Amino acid sequence: MFATEFLDLPPLQTASGLVRLPGSKSISNRVLLLAGLSAGTTVVHDLLDSDDTRVMLEALRTLGCGLEREGEALRVTGLGARLKTTEAQLFLGNAGTAMRPLTAALAVLAATQGGRFELSGVPRMHERPIGDLVDALRQLGCTVDYLGQDGYPPLRLSAGALRTTAPIRAIRVRGDVSSQFLTALLLALPLVAQGNDIVVEVEGELISKPYVEITLNLLARFGIAVRREGWQRFTIPQGSAYSSPGSIHVEGDASSASYFIALGAIAAPDAPVRIEGVGSDSIQGDIRFVEAAQAMGADVTSGPGWLEVKRSRFPLQAITLDCNHIPDAAMTLAVMALFAQGTTRLTNIASWRVKETDRIAAMAAELRKLGATVEEGADSIAVTPPARTSPAAVRTYDDHRIAMCFSLAAFAGAPVRILDPKCVAKTFPEYFEALFGLVRTRLDDIPVITVDGPTASGKGTLASAVAKALGYHFLDSGAVYRATALTAMRQGVPGDDEAALARVAAGLDLHFVGGDAHLGAENVAEALRDEQVGLMASRVAAWPAVREALRQLQLGFRRVPGLVADGRDMGTVIFPGADLKVFLTASAATRAERRYKQLISKGIPASIDDLRADLEARDARDSNRSVAPLKPAPKALLLDNSALGVDDSMALVLEAWEQRRPFASAKGH
Numbered sequence: 001m002f003a004t005e006f007l008d009l010p011p012l013q014t015a016s017g018l019v020r021l022p023g024s025k026s027i028s029n030r031v032l033l034l035a036g037l038s039a040g041t042t043v044v045h046d047l048l049d050s051d052d053t054r055v056m057l058e059a060l061r062t063l064g065c066g067l068e069r070e071g072e073a074l075r076v077t078g079l080g081a082r083l084k085t086t087e088a089q090l091f092l093g094n095a096g097t098a099m100r101p102l103t104a105a106l107a108v109l110a111a112t113q114g115g116r117f118e119l120s121g122v123p124r125m126h127e128r129p130i131g132d133l134v135d136a137l138r139q140l141g142c143t144v145d146y147l148g149q150d151g152y153p154p155l156r157l158s159a160g161a162l163r164t165t166a167p168i169r170a171i172r173v174r175g176d177v178s179s180q181f182l183t184a185l186l187l188a189l190p191l192v193a194q195g196n197d198i199v200v201e202v203e204g205e206l207i208s209k210p211y212v213e214i215t216l217n218l219l220a221r222f223g224i225a226v227r228r229e230g231w232q233r234f235t236i237p238q239g240s241a242y243s244s245p246g247s248i249h250v251e252g253d254a255s256s257a258s259y260f261i262a263l264g265a266i267a268a269p270d271a272p273v274r275i276e277g278v279g280s281d282s283i284q285g286d287i288r289f290v291e292a293a294q295a296m297g298a299d300v301t302s303g304p305g306w307l308e309v310k311r312s313r314f315p316l317q318a319i320t321l322d323c324n325h326i327p328d329a330a331m332t333l334a335v336m337a338l339f340a341q342g343t344t345r346l347t348n349i350a351s352w353r354v355k356e357t358d359r360i361a362a363m364a365a366e367l368r369k370l371g372a373t374v375e376e377g378a379d380s381i382a383v384t385p386p387a388r389t390s391p392a393a394v395r396t397y398d399d400h401r402i403a404m405c406f407s408l409a410a411f412a413g414a415p416v417r418i419l420d421p422k423c424v425a426k427t428f429p430e431y432f433e434a435l436f437g438l439v440r441t442r443l444d445d446i447p448v449i450t451v452d453g454p455t456a457s458g459k460g461t462l463a464s465a466v467a468k469a470l471g472y473h474f475l476d477s478g479a480v481y482r483a484t485a486l487t488a489m490r491q492g493v494p495g496d497d498e499a500a501l502a503r504v505a506a507g508l509d510l511h512f513v514g515g516d517a518h519l520g521a522e523n524v525a526e527a528l529r530d531e532q533v534g535l536m537a538s539r540v541a542a543w544p545a546v547r548e549a550l551r552q553l554q555l556g557f558r559r560v561p562g563l564v565a566d567g568r569d570m571g572t573v574i575f576p577g578a579d580l581k582v583f584l585t586a587s588a589a590t591r592a593e594r595r596y597k598q599l600i601s602k603g604i605p606a607s608i609d610d611l612r613a614d615l616e617a618r619d620a621r622d623s624n625r626s627v628a629p630l631k632p633a634p635k636a637l638l639l640d641n642s643a644l645g646v647d648d649s650m651a652l653v654l655e656a657w658e659q660r661r662p663f664a665s666a667k668g669h
């Protein structure tokens with residue numbers, strides 16, 4: 001996951017390949033609640049692991065459900081509709097799919113069995129309406145108190161006057177604000193259906209019907225056959241009781257699929273983007289995004305559990321579409337509009353205003369930053385693309401879908417900065433990694449920062465810190481030479497056999513996993529730090545044939561979204577066209593002192609004077625040697641960090657980088 005302050009996407013060109021979708025958020029949280037209310041155990045396969053499912057799991061654990069890992073799956077031991085814990089405070093983040101159904105289920109359980117539960121979330125959750133659900137629960141005899149503002153969480157649920165023996169009147173609930181209110185009631189009311197049919201009547205036009213269909217479908221899997229008359233009246237038959245299916249599979253998230261369907265439509269002219277996890281057999285309403293994408297020009301083929309998408313008509317065709325049936329995926333259409341000829345109009349999307357953020361306002365504001373002309377209606381949005389897209393820093397409002405759909409704007413010819421990219425963790429923590437696995441672009445468009453400098457200048461520490469702050473790849477070129485040396489030593493190749501060493505270099509199977517160097521399957525991070533390996537590396541590095549063989553390997557690290565490369569010839573030989581070159585120095589005295597502290601802390605005896613003399617000699621040798629001599633690249637940013645800490649040096653480099661970026665005042669939110 002990218003936990004950086006922002007993530008810069010270079011202009012992107014094409015995409016193809018395979019993506020496996022994470023599990024559906026809507027299905028995951030419904031299945032978890034149903035498994036938690038059922039008796040016995042349910043093994044859940046392919047559950048989504050994200051912020052929204054984590055708060056649900058945490059709530060179930062607090063309530064006394066058993067949760068055990070079973071390989072890749074999760075074994076849930078349910079409550080059997082009996083409260084184990086009668087008092088709890090549950091924090092539900094910004095997960096509507098946890099807040100609404102848990103409110104209904106716990107209100108009913110507390111009302112019938114006694115108890116006291118407090119449900120709260122992040123500040124935005126306390127701005128998302130829940131009054132219609134609370135009104136419905138109060139009709140039943142549940143006791144629900146608002147702890148903050150009326151109509152909104154946080155809530156307290158306590159013992160009430162719900163008698164399951166007396167006939168229960170039909171419960172009325174509004175359907176035109178959020179379909180989650182109806183879903184919450186349908187999931188919870190089997191708890192009180194022993195003695196009565198339970199009838200729920202919807203007031204107003206029910207929105208987002210496909211989500212209610214998911215609810216009915218999953219209730220059926222747990223033994224509850226809800227009778228439905230149109231979309232107005234739902235009956236849970238007397239005697240209904242949850243019964244676990246034993247094992248259940250969560251299909252991939254169809255809303256998450258929309259980004260990759262759009263990706264195929266925009267950027268896969270030849271080989272397709274293949275999406276696995278959802279397909280023609282999906283029970284999720286957002287699968288109908290496929291039809292909208294086809295109407296705009298996507299070429300889609302599908303089967304059970306998979307989709308393949310290619311670009312067909314391009315530029316895309318602008319469309320006018322009532323999006324009530326695909327409210328979440330429709331956000332992706334608003335970004336696809338940037339690639340269409342004409343104006344794309346999305347209507348009947350009032351629910352956008354009460355989601356993670358006011359999505360109509362947010363989409364309009366951010367699309368305008370890219371240069372689009374946007375008309376914002378009360379329940380609609382119309383987008384006309386600009387002649388030329390501007391680079392923009394896109395604000396994401398703690399809304400995963402804004403971050404994900406705006407990443408596609410990077411195909412419109414300009415770089416895009418996504419602020420707070422980690423908000424994708426709500427439903428798709430590895431979204432950007434998945435995207436980067438499919439995209440390609442011109443090498444020159446992938447930014448490179450080089451950090452060169454003499455030994456012990458702290459360039460490795462600085463470069464890896466800068467890479468981390470920007471979410472860029474990191475190349476520790478010293479490790480490349482050390483890995484060559486280590487392999488040569490293990491194979492008994494002597495340090496003076498240039499041709500044999502070059503063969504070792506060319507055959508190196510080196511990659512980095514979480515910052516650690518691996519040779520094949522072996523983690524060699526520790527082995528590379530060995531003094532003998534360092535000495536051999538310095539001999540190996542003197543051979544031009546070795547340097548040439550390692551050049552290709554190092555160039556291969558230049559991948560989306562960008563690279564920070566550390567080493568003495570990064571800015572001069574390997575990446576002479578780098579966008580920012582830093583030449584880091586420190587006085588020999590400072591470097592000697594740093595090395596001295598390092599050695600002493602490892603228990604190795606040392607003398608500062610000797611170290612300093614050593615460094616001065618090495619500097620002279622390095623700057624005068626014939627191959628890759630140590631010298632600052634032309635126009636390099638010269639940074640003497642003798643008197644600076646790592647954080648200060650990093651701030652200076654990031655500031656210099658910011659000045660070279662096209663996002664004016666990009667950091668301001």
Ligand code: DC
Pocket residue numbers: 477478479481482534537538539541566567568569570628
């Ligand atoms: O930075 P380091 O100590 O890990 O580097 C190991 C050796 O490799 C060192 O002798 C310098 C050499 N090297 C090089 O010649 N060119 C680079 N880009 C990086 C390291």
